[in-house]
Amino acid sequence: MKVAITSSGKTGSSKIDNRFGRCAYFAIHDLESDKTEFIKNPNKDVNEGAGPAAAQLIASQGVKKIISGEFGGKVKTILEDLQIQMIMVNGPEQTVEELIRLMTTR
Amino acid sequence: MKIAVASGKGGTGKTLLATNLFNVIQQSGYAVDLIDCDAEEPNDQQFIKGKLQGQQLVTQNIPVIDKDRCTFCGKCQEFCQYNAIIIVRSHQHIRVFEDLCHDCGACGYACQSGAISWQAKTTGTLTTYEYNQHSLLVEGRIAVGVYSSVPLISQAIKGAKPEQITILDAPPGTSCPFIATVNEADFVVLVTEPTPFGLNDLRLSVQALQHLNIPFGVVINRGGLGNQDVHRFLTENKLPLLDEIPFDRRIAQLYSEGELITNNISAYNKQFQELFIRIKKQIEHDRDSHT
Numbered sequence: 001m002k003v004a005i006t007s008s009g010k011t012g013s014s015k016i017d018n019r020f021g022r023c024a025y026f027a028i029h030d031l032e033s034d035k036t037e038f039i040k041n042p043n044k045d046v047n048e049g050a051g052p053a054a055a056q057l058i059a060s061q062g063v064k065k066i067i068s069g070e071f072g073g074k075v076k077t078i079l080e081d082l083q084i085q086m087i088m089v090n091g092p093e094q095t096v097e098e099l100i101r102l103m104t105t106r
Numbered sequence: 107m108k109i110a111v112a113s114g115k116g117g118t119g120k121t122l123l124a125t126n127l128f129n130v131i132q133q134s135g136y137a138v139d140l141i142d143c144d145a146e147e148p149n150d151q152q153f154i155k156g157k158l159q160g161q162q163l164v165t166q167n168i169p170v171i172d173k174d175r176c177t178f179c180g181k182c183q184e185f186c187q188y189n190a191i192i193i194v195r196s197h198q199h200i201r202v203f204e205d206l207c208h209d210c211g212a213c214g215y216a217c218q219s220g221a222i223s224w225q226a227k228t229t230g231t232l233t234t235y236e237y238n239q240h241s242l243l244v245e246g247r248i249a250v251g252v253y254s255s256v257p258l259i260s261q262a263i264k265g266a267k268p269e270q271i272t273i274l275d276a277p278p279g280t281s282c283p284f285i286a287t288v289n290e291a292d293f294v295v296l297v298t299e300p301t302p303f304g305l306n307d308l309r310l311s312v313q314a315l316q317h318l319n320i321p322f323g324v325v326i327n328r329g330g331l332g333n334q335d336v337h338r339f340l341t342e343n344k345l346p347l348l349d350e351i352p353f354d355r356r357i358a359q360l361y362s363e364g365e366l367i368t369n370n371i372s373a374y375n376k377q378f379q380e381l382f383i384r385i386k387k388q389i390e391h392d393r394d395s396h397t
Contacts, residue, residue: 049189049206056183059194074203082197 003029003103004058005096006068010038012097016089018069021051027096028061031104036096051075059084067099108266109385110143110291112276112284114307118297119327119351120144122361124275125153126368127295127385128241130378133368137240137270141262143287144277145230145246145255152364154243156235164246164261165226166209171200175221182213182222205253230258232265240270256286263290280310288315293389294322295348300332305339312345321392323348323385346388349381 006023007014017023022044029036039061043053051071055078058066065085079086089099111124121144128140142150169182169191178195190206191213193199204227214222230248237243246262248255255277263286266272276287276294288294294315298308308324315322324340329350340347351357357374360367368375 043189046189049203052192052201052203052206053189056192056194059197059199062196074205078192078199078201081201082194082199 001031001065002061002063003031003065003067003100004061004063005029005099006066007038007096010040012036012100013095015093015095016067016069016099018093020066020068020071020075021054023054023068026054026058026061028058028063029096029100029103034104036100049074052078055079055082055084107270107293107389108263108272108274108291109389110274110276110288110294111297112288112294112311113278113297114280114309114311115298115303116278118299118304118307119325120275120278120297121149121153122327122351122357122367123295123297123325124273125150126366126374126378127382128154128243128273129366129368130375131271131273131382132238132241133375134379134382137267139242139244139266139270139272140237140275141266141272142243142245142275143259143262143283144275145248145258145262145283146277148245148247148275150243150275151233151235151245153366154235154237156237156241156243159234159236159242161234162232163228164230164232164258166207166229166257167211167224168204168207168209168227169202169213169222170225171202172221172223173200175219176200177219177221179218181216181218185212185216187212208254209257230255232258232262255283259283259286260290263287266290280307280314284311285314285318288320289318291320293385293392294320295385296322296324297327298324298336299328300326300330300334300336302332302335304332305336308336308339312343321389322346323388325381326350328353348384348388349377351377 005027006017007025007027008017026039043050067087131138142148183191183193188206190203229252233245235243277283298304323346330353
């Protein structure tokens with residue numbers, strides 16, 4: 001299963017980016033192969049509709065769970081329709097590696 | 107001829123200026139219409155009381171996708187510059203976001219399989235009041251929950267008669283609804299107040315108008331308040347100061363009662379008549395210096 005994390009940079013030590021649609025990178029982690037791929041968010045600076053476009057991107061990658069700081073109203077409706085689970089992370093900002101470790105040791 | 111009354115900052119006196127200008131212009135015997143473009147909270151009608159003449163619903167087209175015909179090719183999503191259509195081919199998923207749609211029609215051109223048809227969505231109303239035989243008030247009012255007032259404003263201004271004077275009461279700010287209004291004007295009266303907030307937002311609106319190359323003049327409302335920085339800004343940048351309306355408790359009181367100061371205080375009637383003459387001269391001056 002693939003899990004996406006909105007990331008502020010392109011390495012495992014990057015902190016989570018709390019914005020979903022306008023995050024810098026998407027870290028896409030494959031739990032089976034234990035590999036993480038970083039995809040630059042092409043819609044970071046679009047005028048409108050960054051959220052829906054980001055949802056489209058991660059869905060096309062076959063992601064089943066998405067971890068971010070927050071999700072907007074439009075995004076929620078798409079992700080619900082596509083049955084992609086949204087996980088909101090609050091509190092101190094964690095790195096992509098730390099979040100992956102939390103997922104895998106659970 | 108279209109004259110827009112605008113300001114960067116809200117609450118500087120756009121409606122005061124627009125309604126009283128309209129009043130003295132119609133008193134002078136000109137045919138003049140007033141269009142309330144502040145569609146998110148129109149209130150000219152509280153001061154200009156005319157007879158209800160008609161109401162028109164303003165709609166925009168929203169694409170509707172026939173999922174049986176859709177091949178999920180992704181062309182419509184690619185054509186849409188506003189991310190209003192989202193397709194996930196692997197999930198056979200397609201969705202239209204009405205709020206993001208700008209009614210440009212590009213998705214209709216993009217679709218090769220005839221899967222797109224159109225549905226009208228009401229974005230607001232245009233209400234027309236007859237003030238007298240030669241003068242109308244047109245009020246644009248956006249429907250609750252509609253994302254942008256721009257299409258409604260454009261529609262309202264489209265009805266302006268080219269042969270006569272039209273006053274456009276612009277929405278506050280310097281974003282899209284402001285641009286949609288002033289862009290249609292031959293001249294803009296920028297209302298400001300002599301405070302740091304007034305100056306900050308005046309600067310922004312001056313920059314926008316200079317960029318759009320639309321001639322304008324400035325009216326300072328609540329003169330005597332604040333400081334001299336707005337005057338200094340106008341002098342330094344050689345911007346025309348058209349008039350200054352004093353900070354006067356009587357104005358606030360009449361305004362709060364829905365009354366026009368030009369109908370109740372003769373000195374203000376005279377001042378607005380002179381302001382109108384000055385605006386006309388400024389328009390002629392700008393026209394001459396352009397040709």
